[in-house]
Amino acid sequence: MLRYISRRLLSILxxxxxxxxxxxxxxxxxxxxPFSGEKKLPPEIEKNLNEYYGLDRPWYEQYTxxxxxxxxxxxxxxxxxxxxxxxxxxxxxxPVSFFLGMEALLLAVSLGILLGVIAALNHNKWQDYGAxxxxxxxxxxxxxxxxxxxxxxxxxxxxxxxxxxxxxxxHTVLPALxxxxxxxxxxxxxxxxxxxxxxxxxxxxxxxxxxLSKGQITVKHAIRxxxxxxxxxxxxxxxxxxxxxxxxxxxxxxxxxxxQFVLSISNRDYTTxxxxxxFYSILLLFSVLLVDIAYGLIDPRIKLAxxxxxx
Amino acid sequence: MKxxxxxxxxxxxxxxVFLAACGGFNKKESAGEKTGGxxxxxxxxxxxxxxxxxxxxxxxxxxxxxxxGTVLRQTFEGLTVIKDGKPKLAAAESxxxxxxxxxxxxxxxxxxxxxxxxxxxxxxxxxxxxxxDPKNQSQYAYQLYYIKNGQAFNEGKAKAxxxxxxxLDDKTLQVTLENPTPYFLELTAFYTYYPVNSKIAQKNxxxxxxxxxxxxxxxxxxxxxxxxxxxxxxxxNETYWDAKNVKLTKISMSMVNDPNTExxxxxxxxxxxxxxxxGTLPTDALPQLKQEGKLHVQPIAGTYWLKFNTEKAPxxxxxxxxxxxxxxxxxxxxxxxxxxxxxxxxxxxxxxxxPENKEGYFKxxxxxxxxxxxxxxxxxxxxxxxxxLPPITxxxxxxxxxxxxxxxxxxxxxxxxxxxxxxENAEWNVYIDKLHSGDYQVGRMGWLGDxxxxxxFLELFRDKKGGNNDTNWENPKYKQLLIDxxxxxxxxxRKQMLKDAEAILMDELPVAPIYFYTQTWVQKDxxxxxxxxxxxxxxxxxxxxx
Numbered sequence: 086m087l088r089y090i091s092r093r094l095l096s097i098l099x100x101x102x103x104x105x106x107x108x109x110x111x112x113x114x115x116x117x118x119p120f121s122g123e124k125k126l127p128p129e130i131e132k133n134l135n136e137y138y139g140l141d142r143p144w145y146e147q148y149t150x151x152x153x154x155x156x157x158x159x160x161x162x163x164x165x166x167x168x169x170x171x172x173x174x175x176x177x178x179x180p181v182s183f184f185l186g187m188e189a190l191l192l193a194v195s196l197g198i199l200l201g202v203i204a205a206l207n208h209n210k211w212q213d214y215g216a217x218x219x220x221x222x223x224x225x226x227x228x229x230x231x232x233x234x235x236x237x238x239x240x241x242x243x244x245x246x247x248x249x250x251x252x253x254x255x256h257t258v259l260p261a262l263x264x265x266x267x268x269x270x271x272x273x274x275x276x277x278x279x280x281x282x283x284x285x286x287x288x289x290x291x292x293x294x295x296x297l298s299k300g301q302i303t304v305k306h307a308i309r310x311x312x313x314x315x316x317x318x319x320x321x322x323x324x325x326x327x328x329x330x331x332x333x334x335x336x337x338x339x340x341x342x343x344x345q346f347v348l349s350i351s352n353r354d355y356t357t358x359x360x361x362x363x364f365y366s367i368l369l370l371f372s373v374l375l376v377d378i379a380y381g382l383i384d385p386r387i388k389l390a391x392x393x394x395x396x
Numbered sequence: 397m398k399x400x401x402x403x404x405x406x407x408x409x410x411x412x413v414f415l416a417a418c419g420g421f422n423k424k425e426s427a428g429e430k431t432g433g434x435x436x437x438x439x440x441x442x443x444x445x446x447x448x449x450x451x452x453x454x455x456x457x458x459x460x461x462x463x464x465g466t467v468l469r470q471t472f473e474g475l476t477v478i479k480d481g482k483p484k485l486a487a488a489e490s491x492x493x494x495x496x497x498x499x500x501x502x503x504x505x506x507x508x509x510x511x512x513x514x515x516x517x518x519x520x521x522x523x524x525x526x527x528x529d530p531k532n533q534s535q536y537a538y539q540l541y542y543i544k545n546g547q548a549f550n551e552g553k554a555k556a557x558x559x560x561x562x563x564l565d566d567k568t569l570q571v572t573l574e575n576p577t578p579y580f581l582e583l584t585a586f587y588t589y590y591p592v593n594s595k596i597a598q599k600n601x602x603x604x605x606x607x608x609x610x611x612x613x614x615x616x617x618x619x620x621x622x623x624x625x626x627x628x629x630x631x632x633n634e635t636y637w638d639a640k641n642v643k644l645t646k647i648s649m650s651m652v653n654d655p656n657t658e659x660x661x662x663x664x665x666x667x668x669x670x671x672x673x674x675g676t677l678p679t680d681a682l683p684q685l686k687q688e689g690k691l692h693v694q695p696i697a698g699t700y701w702l703k704f705n706t707e708k709a710p711x712x713x714x715x716x717x718x719x720x721x722x723x724x725x726x727x728x729x730x731x732x733x734x735x736x737x738x739x740x741x742x743x744x745x746x747x748x749x750x751p752e753n754k755e756g757y758f759k760x761x762x763x764x765x766x767x768x769x770x771x772x773x774x775x776x777x778x779x780x781x782x783x784x785l786p787p788i789t790x791x792x793x794x795x796x797x798x799x800x801x802x803x804x805x806x807x808x809x810x811x812x813x814x815x816x817x818x819x820e821n822a823e824w825n826v827y828i829d830k831l832h833s834g835d836y837q838v839g840r841m842g843w844l845g846d847x848x849x850x851x852x853f854l855e856l857f858r859d860k861k862g863g864n865n866d867t868n869w870e871n872p873k874y875k876q877l878l879i880d881x882x883x884x885x886x887x888x889x890r891k892q893m894l895k896d897a898e899a900i901l902m903d904e905l906p907v908a909p910i911y912f913y914t915q916t917w918v919q920k921d922x923x924x925x926x927x928x929x930x931x932x933x934x935x936x937x938x939x940x941x942x
Contacts, residue, residue, distance in 0.1 A: 117825025120535065125832055125863035127538050129551040133530050167453035168605035169624065177624055233656065241664050248661045249652050251626055338652030340625035348449070348653075353825055 086381075093377075097370045104366045105155065105359070109148055112358055119164035119353045138164065140355075151359065160360030165352045171360035174345055179364070181251060182334070182341035186327035188257055189264035193322075197269040198315065201276025202308065208281060216273060223270025232263040232336045249338045260337040264330055268322050272315055279311040313384060320376030324369040439922070439941040442646040444668050446658050446675040449651055450625045454611075455604035456590035457527030460535040462932075466674050468587045470630055470647065470936055471613040475502050475520070475569075475584040477937075478929045481748075481848070483581040487515060487591065487614065488569075497576035497885055498544075502569040507637040509593045509612040517563035522594035524561050525549075539588040539846070542580065544572040575882045578890060579849040586847060616642045616937040625651055643925075643940035649674070656681075662918055671917030673932045679797060682735050682916060690918045693737040696932040697748045697845035698913030699853065700741070702790075702805075702838050703831070706906050707868040710785060711837060714904055715773030720838075721908035722758060722766035723812040724805055729910065733800050736916050741909035744901055745850040745894075748930035756909075757902035763812045770813050787816035791839040793827040798840055801910070831866050841866070842913065845931050850894045854878060857901060869906035 120126055120134050135141045139150070154161060160171035204216035226234075239259060240248045246259050283289065284307055292302045334344040342361060349357035380387045451464035456472055459465060477486040485491070489505035507515040524543065527534045528550045541547040544560030560572030573580065583589060593612040596603050603610040607622040616636050621629035630647040633639065650667075652658055655678040662670035671677035671692075677685070685691040704711040704720075711717055726740030739747065742756025759765070770782065779785060790806060792798040799821065806817040822830065831839050845852040856862060858878050860870040877897040884890040901907075915932050922942040927935040 116829040121828055126535060130537060134533055137533050165452055167458045236660055241660060248664045248666055249657045250650055336654050336657050
């Protein structure tokens with residue numbers, strides 16, 4: 086297990102290096118720079134700025150310097166927001182995205198699994214159809230439409246929630262619902278189909294024959310096995326949801342990291358682009374690792390490669 | 397089975413009660429606000445606006461975007477302020493101008509910073525030199541290049557002592573300019589010319605990064621909260637010299653960067669103002685808002701135009717440029733495409749600066765003349781027929797609004813002149829790079845004035861490599877007129893020189909103007925006294941709720 090994890094950590098490091106390198110050069114290759122705007126700066130001022138931020142130095146110096154400062158977890162100053170460092174931006178934006186993401190994730194997982202289980206237990210009955218119509222809608226309606234719809238119905242028509250902004254708990258409900266809709270529907274479908282498969286297995290019949298109640302069978306035998314595909318999906322999902330969705334953050338005016346990331350690209354805010362990319366990559370790579378480890382815990386049949394028995 | 401179902405329903409019930417409870421409080425709150433608003437006696441003087449994004453910097457010397465300007469204009473105050481379109485004395489009590497119009501002596505009034513320090517002439521001197529100091533990386537330092545040796549100091553060719561701004565004593569500021577600058581009192585209202593509390597700034601160089609005791613300002617409002625990327629809260633500054641005329645007690649500025657959400661928030665009573673100049677309204681909603689009589693429209697100093705790359709054939713031919721410019725139906729574009737009550741432009745300088753430019757230098761949609769010019773132009777290029785003209789490429793930065801205008805013009809040129817047009821769009825930074833490097837044929841651009849003077853628009857085309865010219869056009873007579881106008885002391889004569897220059901520009905047409913910008917917004921009916929300048933700036937000092 087330990088060897089497996091250390092090997093995985095090594096490959097994470099390698100992926101990270103490749104991501105940094107590719108982003109660094111792609112970013113520089115894109116036309117325009119952090120100081121180009123509608124009103125062109127006098128050349129002297131632009132030169133002065135480029136010198137200050139080290140943009141006039143040869144690329145290999147900038148590149149190696151950058152690698153060194155990343156290793157120290159120092160992403161440098163933002164080019165656009167004077168007086169803020171990229172570390173500031175991440176430290177301020179990430180908790181917001183994380184909180185919203187957790188809320189959405191909880192909603193998506195709990196309601197998704199609930200719906201999926203109900204649908205599977207009532208296969209081909211109205212509960213099944215109802216849940217699946219709901220799920221198809223959830224998957225096919227894009228999140229920005231869902232967001233506007235929620236704003237219109239729950240905020241403007243019913244006055245239950247504020248339309249947008251990030252102030253109190255009630256401000257978080259609509260964006261969390263909008264963010265949760267698609268993954269919830271997806272989880273419901275995943276749970277349903279794998280539940281159906283599991284329920285037709287022999288060991289379920291054995292459990293029934295033993296005289297276990299339907300509740301015991303569902304919870305102890307069926308759900309545990311049916312959840313594997315959900316866990317697989319959970320890794321990338323949590324990375325995506327926790328780092329923030331640009332669309333949702335933009336529509337609801339949420340000061341998260343997702344909107345920061347997209348804005349930094351159109352601003353050509355080099356240090357912010359790099360910093361957030363590195364931060365995201367680390368999150369994504371680690372969440373995939375965690376999922377793989379979680380596999381082994383949920384299903385003892387899956388042995389992590391590199392374990393004792395594998396050799 | 398039934399048991400399980402009822403369990404599910406009760407779960408859902410709990411959830412919905414929870415959701416409803418969350419929302420319920422909110423409703424009560426807003427209902428409370430509404431009843432408060434009905435009582436005429438004490439209308440809460442709290443304004444809620446949206447400023448779209450995080451300001452780049454709230455240091456007057458570092459700010460270089462309109463969002464920062466919107467905030468700074470409320471918290472700081474320059475020597476002058478723009479009211480009713482004219483500069484009025486603000487932090488200055490009086491001023492003298494030397495006969496050659498190059499030396500201004502300002503007498504400051506007794507005013508205080510938010511921490512109680514007096515506002516001194518040294519604060520102005522410090523702030524201007526700070527912005528010009530090359531080590532402070534101010535992108536807007538060039539706004540101060542009008543001051544003697546300002547540019548030289550910024551480029552490292554002169555010392556700070558040589559810069560033409562000097563505090564003669566605590567209350568007297570002497571400014572020496574490079575050239576007579578007839579619009580200098582307009583400039584002193586601009587944020588790069590604001591003072592900075594030199595005592596604080598020297599002690600704490602990071603004073604401007606967050607709200608707090610060190611963030612001192614001298615304007616009608618003080619910043620009490622700055623949650624980055626989320627909101628800014630301003631409160632009335634009780635130490636302000638004119639505090640008795642400031643009625644608003646609080647301004648909340650949220651940063652929601654979505655026009656549809658902004659309008660929804662306004663409709664739901666979460667904002668008192670939606671749209672320009674602080675935020676944006678969704679274009680699609682404009683016709684409906686107009687029909688309901690809610691839309692406010694005001695012209696501003698901005699021109700939307702097409703730039704021709706005058707070094708590329710066929711745009712090196714003036715008659716071809718004329719044909720293209722004359723064959724555009726601007727009225728149709730304004731009425732059917734942009735729908736924001738814009739004014740068709742047949743001149744370069746907006747009517748807010750030259751009122752007679754509502755008419756312009758040529759007729760809108762003059763297809764007959766356009767055809768004549770096209771014929772002449774083709775002959776000069778040695779082409780027999782318009783079909784021999786290779787298709788031209790019209791570039792714009794990716795945006796639905798620009799795309800619609802491009803399609804309309806493509807259609808007009810095809811129908812009126814028989815010219816084939818290809819459309820090409822690119823992301824903003826890529827586009828601006830292409831334009832500045834001359835890698836285009838025809839491209840759209842907008843230009844908004846920084847201060848209220850026609851030179852803002854005309855000087856763009858003074859030098860071929862002027863940085864913002866992009867058209868590669870240069871005309872010696874035009875250039876001379878602009879240079880001479882800078883030294884002319886008589887405002888009437890100066891205006892005539894600028895008009896003559898504009899006439900040359902509109903005869904040679906390196907740019908084809910399309911329309912003059914307007915700003916559109918919706919606001920609470922009982923909000924009065926908001927001061928909007930012709931440049932599209934907002935000042936809330938005199939605003940109040942009735």
